[in-house]
Amino acid sequence: MALFHVQGVPIGGIAIMLAIVASMGGFIFGYDTGQISDMLLMDDFLLRFAQCDAPGDVSTCKFSNVRSGLIVGLLSIGTLFGALIGAPTADFLGRRYAMVVECGVFCVGVLVQMVTFGNWKQLAVGRLISGLGVGALSAAVPMYQAETAPPQIRGALTATYQLFITLGILIAYCVSIGSRELDGASSWRTVVGIGFAWPAILAIGILFMPESPRWLAKRGRFDEMRRSLARTRGIPKGQEHSDPIVNREVEEIKSNVEFEKNVQAGWLACFKVKNMVLYRTILGMSLQSLQQLTGANYFFYYGATIFQSVGIQDSFVTQIILGAVNFGCTFLGLYVMHTFGRRIPLMLGSAWCAIWLFVFAAAGTAVDPTTDEGIGKVMIVSACLFILGYATAWAPGIWILIGETFPTSTRAKQGALSTASNWLWNFLLAFFTPFITSAIDYQYGFIFASCNILGLLVVFFFLYESSGLSLEAVDQMYNDPNCKPWTSRNWAPPGYKDRKDLIEQIRAAEQSKPLAEIKHFENASDVSREDRV
Template sequence: MSFFSMRGIHVGWVSIMLALIASMGGFIFGYDTGQISDIVLMKDFLLRFATCTTPDNCAFSAVREGLIVSLLSIGTLVGALFGAPVADWLGRRYAMTTECGVFIIGVIVQMTSTHVWQQFAVGRFISGLGVGALSAAVPMYQAETAPPQIRGTLTATYQLFITFGILVAYGISIGARSIGQSGSWRTVVGIGILWALILGIGIVFMPESPRKVLLHCFIWLAAHGRMDEAQVSLAVSRGIPASEAYKHHFIRHEADGIKENVEYEKHVKGGWVECFKPKGKILYRTLLGMSLQSLQQLTGANYFFYYGATIFSSVGLSDPFVTQIILGAVNFVCTFGGMYVMERFGRRMPLICGGVWQSAWLFVFASAGTAVDPVTHAGIGKLMIVAACMFILGYAMTWAPGVWILIGETFPTRTRAKQASLSTAANWLWNFLIAFFTPFIGNAISFKYGYVFAGCNLLGAVVAYFFLYESSGLTLEEVNMMYTDPNCKPWTSRQWAPPGYSSRRDFIEKERSDEPNNITGAMIEDARA
């Protein structure tokens, strides 16, 4: 059943449901990110795991707090690297179910901690293995199954659910802090099991990635000509009954494009070494993906999400938990705008403009906190909160969803899983470095830390302008063609169109008109050349 049509493409309930269910991986990511900021301030948690001189005077050392917060990121770094072979071996869906099981084990280890902070930290590491693998598998699965005309929107639901998870974690934390003894933090941690069960069970009922199915068909079943399974998978994800999978030209067109691309790529090795070979701009795209994911962390967003309660405590707020709720709400609501922005304005311009906007507000945040003591000047503290909210507004509408969309659609089929893993691992590496070293840096330079992130945002805008190609509106196979076209440059890529079309607009208009064409083979041949 089709919900609606967009640019000549049917969008069915399966497309919507697989995007939403798979995005629970982002929700788990966000929930785990958001909860720790408040947990480390809960009284019972401090009594059990911090250093106490009296029951009312407990505090974490910078090393202990950094490890408790950041060991999740080390786990996600390792999990992201393992996410690729697991997703290729088990398929995208069953890999996600397995990874949810790993996450649940980590949650149980955390919940059973009593007075040994190292056990809690190890539990976060184990949970991180699952979260990291999911962060590689989910955007890839969404990009491979989404119609190209709304791929940005559907893939952006991953980031939307990250923000929703952060907001829910803040809300649950503020409600659970009044629970007696260990029930406060154990409730917050334990609820994470529910989110993993929703994803782990729900994803089994969704279709496998049609590109993954085709890859298996070519590797194992090409001799028997079994292409029907992949074409039916495409049709079902577009809201078209399986019995009509062969009646729609756009299904045949996309399936033929995938088929010829995979047929070509079956002669190319897809190991880890291939990710670093310059032919076909594979190395270029690996480095680009890793750079974008690193720069997403270096925007400074997790400076607020991990340590927001501590930061706003230091500006004199009596209840920093409430400010965390405000930041989380701004992040969540503005991500809806981000879904529109990334679909309406493409990928390049939002990242360029977002980098400049975020940098400007971080300069305001850092300058205000450095010039005047916010504890003694309430107006400065309020200005810093406004600056943080404006920064989050820009981040939620540009860099937050944009990078995850690009990781799903930038790489060729054969190496997509591994390149996505490498890119996501880079994200988690910087996630760890920021989480671990922020207490030390914050103690040393206080709010001047904002200047560092401001500079990184400007760097991100420069990288997006000079190296990122505009991939909106194209199928994944056409994106691969664009990157390998020697006549196309990043700053001219918005006008690029596949052979047979005069411009990107002409290409989109003809796709909307639902007119059949027979240029797929020629397109692939040009890409090979």
């Protein structure tokens, strides 16, 4: 039975469950991201892996820029290649079984880190291997959620991936503060070892969820596809053939699959100009890069070190506050993305983040925060307000867009390329941040503020509004020559007045039930399929 209705359309409980279970992939990502910031300050971790002037005296131990950059950043190199490998893996095995394999890869990396005794290179390699699993999951999870979630709540459900990233970061901070007083290697091995639990939850739980209906359709498994769609709608078994909403979605997906049978779907297909494919590939890669360039990971990777430098006595506690703000504000992001679409929140979020990064950088540059407690507090408040804007807009929004912007035939590969660009910039920031901050200190914030302004311009001039549309309709919108990014909010498939009319007709179809009353945008389209080949 349907759990509730959105826009008059039924939503099943399984749709919520699949979003939560799959989002454990985001939790793994967040936990691995959050743990390293505090581990770099743990005494035993410093004694084993840092460079010490007097062996056994932790006060003489510190990480060189190269060593800390590699320990932090090699995870991102692994995720970069993992994201690229994740696309063919998800296409070959299916979205669910790909996640199971990727969880296994992550666990291998955790094991390599756990068994090291003092070799920082082995620790870094373990993070590299874990990164392969995290990267592959970051490509597979948003794609699976977007392909499986009902269009009416796709944004909110896909955004749970980012919500779980923030939860993972927060839990990592909490575990770190709880384990830092443990004797010896237990302080940091506890943090790393708990990482085995999260992929186990995902690998087991995802097997009970439906497979992506779009992936099933591409393999000609239409009965399974129909049942998958029905499960997310809460339609009882045996009634999936008579439900008008399911039938409408089945016809849309079938029509799209038939169209794409003759479409080349290799890696080179991601770069063809026709049908706005190259445009969307570049757009996806740009948005993922700009998400990193907002500056969020500057605080997540090196937050404990940053807050220690501004005179905070217990930087671990400040990290938890920052992580809690990030997690709490992401709930607001779910609402914002569901209610206001994609474009407006991203543009306003960019402006908000830029303002508070300017404040952060200006305060730290004008006065030495280690000698002025008031300036230190201003910088912490600015960082928290920056995180509020990031968590509300760019954090969930980009993962939603990666799942819903690309055509079915190349979605996995375009999503992988986009996510790989995210991880490339993730590594560059993780590795070079110690060098940059050594040279320009808090002026680094001015660079991130400028990047946020660039993000605002990219969204305004190039991103189409995709909220409320089926994935097939999104593809059609990008191919409509009369639709521009700044007018796309009102676009609807041919045969409908606007997006509001589309929603009303779908609601009417659900209420009246007869299939004949449902208006398929393919039948109403003035643009033939042949014109799009």
